[in-house]
Amino acid sequence: MDRFPDGHHVRLRSLLLGTYLHAADDGIGVRLDPDQASVNAAWTVHRYQGEDYAIGHLLLHSAAFGRYLAATDSWAPFGQRGSRLELREFDEPEVGEIMWEARPRKRNNAVLLRHVSDRLLRANGGRLFNWNSGVTVDKIENLSAMNRWVVEPIPPLQAYPGVPNPIAEPLSSRKFMCLPLEREPPPVRVIRFQRANADGTFNEDGWTEFQFRGNSSYLLRLELLVRLDIVDFIMCVRAGRYGRLTPMLANLPSGTGDTLDIVAIHSLSPGADELRYPDMDTAPDMDAAPDIDTEPDVDAETDVDAA
Structure with a gap:
């Protein structure tokens, strides 16, 4: 857990695919994206020690929306393995859906993110399936290179960067919609x-x-x-x-x-x-990044069960 200091910001990069864990713009979905400079790629570390858990757990909330990375029991969409991920609120004292543990890999400077339900965070897609940008949780028995993540620390900015500039969006409804592609106003x-x-x-x-x-x-x-x-x-x-x-x-x-x-x-x-802001313009130190390893996980069971 040393790679996840409480209150700091990190990126999570798929070791195999090189893309980043992103919070989707709807504030609900989670996906892979190559954009390392987007605040959607930044996650804030929340180290949690609850009464119902013997050990501390890792919580990750989006630096863009504040919502927490959560595993569900719903089937993943077509073309993805395991169950859906989503962003949700931390609205009860104990929310098992948002509780994770970080387990270091032996062969690489990477981690497995293990959910309390004994499922692992998994990237989907690949060179032949670059249309697939899904992220899921899957059974430990299916452990592969798709479960390995590189933790990239994000340095803090010295001052609050402010909110984005105004965006163009329709803020009122028209009585008669003249154009078939006219956008509906947001709710x-x-x-x-x-x-x-x-x-x-x-x-x-x-x-x-x-x-x-x-x-x-x-x-x-x-x-x-x-x-x-x-x-x-x-x-x-x-x-x-x-x-x-x-x-x-x-x-x-x-x-x-x-x-x-x-x-x-x-x-x-x-x-x-006391507030921290991620410096998204600072590129990760790629010289210190681990080499991509696509060999079979012969030591998979040891890696998962290691404390």
Whole structure:
């Protein structure tokens, strides 16, 4: 677990395919993508010690949306092995779906990510199946090179980079749709928000809410600027009551729920000093990366069971 320091950011690269674990723009799906500079490729480490578990577990939440990497029991889509992955909220004290363990490989500087259900994180696709960008969890018995992941630490930025620029999206419906390809406006969602204390804490009973249409975090910040009557603040999203605050670095997810929790932390407060932002413009150190190894996993059982 030394490769996953609590609160730091990492990329996860498929050792065999060279593509990265990405949070999909809808805030629900997970996929492979070659773009290492996208904030969707950044994952924040949450080391968790729960009452119902004898050992600590690894949680990973998206630096783009704050939602946690979770295994499901649903069948994977056609062409993929195992069961679906998704992003979900940490909304209960114990959520087994988001609990993982990292197991180092012997032959490579890579890891296996083992879910508490005894399934392994798996990349899908390959050179002959480059249309397939799925990521799943699969049985340990099917262990192969597709289960090996390289952990790339992402250094922090010195200052909050801000939210993305405004995006073009239809924010009102037309009474008569003249064009067959006219885009429907995004749905209205509920924004629950509050201003944090100087140390970054906040009152669970102190939420105020309003309705907001659109996916632009830029426009959302303008709305909160008026409602909070402050200028210098950092928007943080909280994915579930027990989720950690995640500084907003991307636009709002297009496919998640009806409610979004936002905590505003004053930029000059001690609470803001505790926040971390991944420097996505820093390329990983490829000289230190492991060589790709496609040989059969003759030591598979040992690798999985090693503590």
